[in-house]
Amino acid sequence: MAERGQEEKIRCDACPVMCYIAPGKIGACDRYANEGGRIVRCDPLTILDRRVAKGDAVKPFLGPEWDGEILGGEEVFVSGVGAGTTYPDYKPAPFIVSRKVEGADFVTVVTEAIYSYCGVKVKIDTDRHLGHETATVRSNGEAVGHVTTSEYGSQMLSLGGVDHLTGGGKAEGRATCDALMRLCNREAVELEIDDGATVVVEAGQAPVVNGQREERMRVGCGSATIGMFASQWHGLVDEVVVVDDHITGVVSEHQAGKVLGWLDTGIRIKGRRSTPGRYFRVAEPGQGWGGTDLDDPLAILNPWLEKKGARPGLTLLMVSTTGEHHGYYVLDDDLQPREAELPEALKPSVALIAENCEPALCTVMFQAGAGGSLRSGVTQNPVKLTRSVQALKTRVTCGGAPAFVWPGGGITLMVDVLKMPEGSFGHVPTPALVAPLEFTLSRADYRALGGHDASVRTVSDILKHGGEYGSAVRVVEGE
Incomplete structure (x- = not known):
């Protein structure tokens, strides 16, 4: 809805800012414009068509070749991208679409949600230390999140959230909103971590840590690497140490080595011994071997014990969990390891570690709370929608991509941005993010929860007449 103001400006009420937009101009969000005295959405409504992926013939919607066939069902899906918002939430969602799926009547409620409670969880595949847990993450100098609990082979960041937005x-809120929107729209964003690294994150691409592009994530921790490859080394080398910031493995002590009949070598490792062949905190975290601060792996060794099996000529392979770093050593007469050339027989085992490492990538998961007032665009009794989602009667998607909904109260969703159409995310200057959202349920269940049944329309009608914010449409491939 829009109201006329002075000098033919029109007030846009699609978000709390309520810009007055002059003819031919766009609002502060770059999403709405004044076109001929009417507020229109700058981006077209996005239709997902599975027939594109199948290679089937797709007749142009509303074009001269369109024969007026009834569109809907499982092949065509009206997404929330470009739909417009429900704000200020007293009215039905921009599009409430009827569909038939295998003969059953379904309804999809389509909107673009304005999220103040939102953020991203970023998974960065790297062995390198990015920053200590809880360290502040910054974009353009402003705090936008923090380092959170590491996962297996990946560093994790938690960015955004209402406290930062x-x-x-104002500078922190704007920087947070900008970083979130660019990350969600698959753009590269440089982040600085207090007392840590600078990392460039782009969804689906390799991370760049301190200017160095990562190639692969670790095959496993040091102990797991011993378990996987001990048989490859048996009989070719006397001792193997897999250097790892978290769990360094020693094959002669490890259970895998014992089962294979590995002899004691008298090796002694600095750090805290956990169980046989597994050591914690052999060094500080960093950018070196196995995510430690080591340039020289020999720094983790204490003097060798002759009475435990150490002898001149004993051979030692030290390797990182990605195979990126490796060294071969031979004990001299003083039981000091001296570097030597890696034997040809051992090269395939080091290469096998690298081969078993997956490509290093960045994953961006958008997370938001959809349990607020936007539910009024679906039903006059909002709590019934929440209960329907929790009971798995209502399916939640974002731009057609399946969303994971957290158990418990509310509708807290999480979705992989790579599964959404490109350019799905926008913003409003409050600041907050804007993202597509769809609720799909049976027509009978929709009526039971008090849905806006009088506003239900067919796909064909929507394509022909458009909606409150215009009639432009684009068709993209649907999964």
């Missing part, structure tokens, strides 16, 4: 100063 609205709880700090």
Whole structure:
């Protein structure tokens, strides 16, 4: 809805800012414009068509070749991208679409949600230390999140959230909103971590840590690497140490080595011994061997014990969990390891570690709370929608991509941005993110939860007449 103001400007009420937009101009969000005295959405409504992926013939919607066939069902899906918002939430969603799926009547409620409670979880595949847990993550100098609990072979960041968007100063809120929107739209964003690394993150691409592009994630921790490859080394080398920031493995002590009949070597490792062949904190975290601060792996060795099996000529392979670093050593007469050339027989085993490492990538998961007032665009009794989602009667998608909904109260969703159409995300200057959202359920269940049944329309009608914010449409491939 829009109201006329002075000098033919029109007030846009699609978000709380309520810009007055002059003819031919766009609002502060770059999403709505004044076109001929009417507020229109700048981006077209996005239709997902599975027939594109199948290679089937697709007749142009509303074009001269369109024969007026009824569109809907499982092949064509109206997404929330470009749909417009439900704000200020007293009215039905921009599009409430009827569909027939295998003969059953379904309804999809389509909107673009304005999220103040939102953020991203970023998974960065790297062995390198990015920063200590809870360290502040910054974009353009402003705090936008923090380092959170590491996962297996990956560093994790938690970015955004209402405290950064609205709880700090204006600069912090704007920087947070900008970083979130660019990450969700698959753009590269440089992040600085306090007392840590600088990392460039782009969804689906390799991370760049301190200017160095990562190639692969670790095959496993040091102990797991011993378990996987001990048989490859048996009989070719006397001792193997897999250097790892978390769990360094020693094959002669490890259970895998014992089962294979590995002899004691008298090796002694600095750090805290966990169980046989597994050591914690052999060094500090960093950018070196196995995510440690080591340039020289021999720094983790204490003097060798002759009475435990150490002898001149004993051979030692030290390798990282990605195979990126490796060294071969031979004990001299003083039981000091001296570097030597890696024997040809051992080269395939080092290469096998690298071969078993998956490509290093960045994953961006958008997370948001959809349990607020936008539910009024679906039903006059919002809590019934929440209960329907929790009971798995209502399916939640974002731009057609399946969303994981967290158990418990509310509708807290999480979705992989790579599964959504490109350019799905926008913003409003409050600041907050705008993202597509769809609720799909049976027509009978929709009526039971008090849905806006009088506003239900067919896909064909939507394509022919458009909606409150215009009639432009684009068709993209649907999964």
